[in-house]
Amino acid sequence: MKAAVIPGLFLVGATALGAASVSAAPIPAPARQEQLRALVTQDCGSCHGMTRKGGLGSPLLAENLAGIGDEALVATILDGRPGTPMPPWRALLSEDDALWIVHHLKGEMP
């Protein structure tokens, strides 16, 4: 019984360490990242295309976003673009979520 518990403990320790070493900014927990990945593909995808090549919304490929600052993109995601169909996501996404999405879209996060 004891032997079975110890590897589990090691695993937990390793993930916590791994997360801490990536960045000082709080990044969403792995389970949340999973949800965000699905949100980007499916829900952002309904306007921007599941492959992010654009649709009613502009293309969101890494090359399209490379020249735009993270903060500006976070603001667009959280506050939307009034006068266009891009909605504000603040009610569903935190600042950390939005920043993670920006890194994810830019190809800096898997």
Place this chain on the structure above:
Amino acid sequence: MKRLAVVAALVALSACAEAPMRATGDLGLVVERADGALQLVETSHNTRLSRVSGLGDLSHASVVYSRDERYAFVFGRDGGLSKVDMLSGRVVGRVMQSGNSIGGAISQDGRLVAVANYTPGGVRVFDTDTLEMVADIPALGADGQTSKVVGLEDAPGNRFVFSLYDSGEIWLADLKDPKKPAIRKFTGIGKQPYDALVTEDGRYYMAGLFGEDGIAMVDLWNPEAGVRRILDHYGKGQQPLPVYKMPHLEGWAASGTQAFLPAIGRHEVLVVDTTTWREVGRIAVAGQPVFAMLRPDGRQMWVNFALPDNGKVQVIDVPSLSVVKTIEPGPGVLHMEFTPRGERVWLSSRDADHVTVWDTETLEQVAELPASKPSGIFFTARAHRIGL
């Protein structure tokens, strides 16, 4: 000699008879959008028959059917137009007709299929037999810019009607001579038309506007009269909620003189009087409606919702305009399709990876079919409906 011919005919017959003979009237396709595949389904016993793959990016894919209900034309997001044989379950034709498309329509005579494109914006028309392009209509707006095309619908008289999102126009293209489309343009119809429908009788084309309130309507019996603006309050109005998913107008149908529309950015379905085109009521619902679809007999309406309420579906009793049941068929409900006479409705739950079938009388689930990230459900009966 005669004998030989008979034997040859028998051999040919038995070769065909490998698969039992069947008709297509109770068939349909379920889009599995993540895998670029389709499930061929059958609604008499609620079963899956086969899977068709290799159709590219099927996010926001839609399907129309040939008049004999034998072939499906599938419009993919990546600009692919595929022709699927409903009997063999095979892709029998495919063209990459643009970089980015949003949907299409089939002509009244069944000989032409038209595709609406975002980039480059315009409509391309193909021969349904050969998938050869017969007409190319770039959407160069009155502002001199190419526009995204949305809300492409078929109309009687072998016409197609569509809207230009960026320049705010409606174009009516007459394809009686497919090589020389005659186009009538209505400009200044309002800001950002985002979707449209043709009424079941083929008479009215209505485009919902995202950039302002109201609906732009063309009477196709009398296009000379121009565009009329109806439902001036239809839209976001004051203090709207964020719209996470654009509502669809496709399910619009009239029950008597009442028609129903999903409100934009509000938890309501609007009731419209089709004799005056005025709003006569609102039904409070569980979220922002995406599809508000009437059962074919008009007695009942089923409504699904945008995030964060996209796990629910509500059933509305039309005579009393009240919600009679809220169901949760599995998270991420994307589409609904009634069987031709409406005794069943099929619901796709993207995040549950299944499709459920409901009895519309008892409002109980009668079947569940696995499907990978299912989105649109399209039954062959659409072949005989104007505007689908």
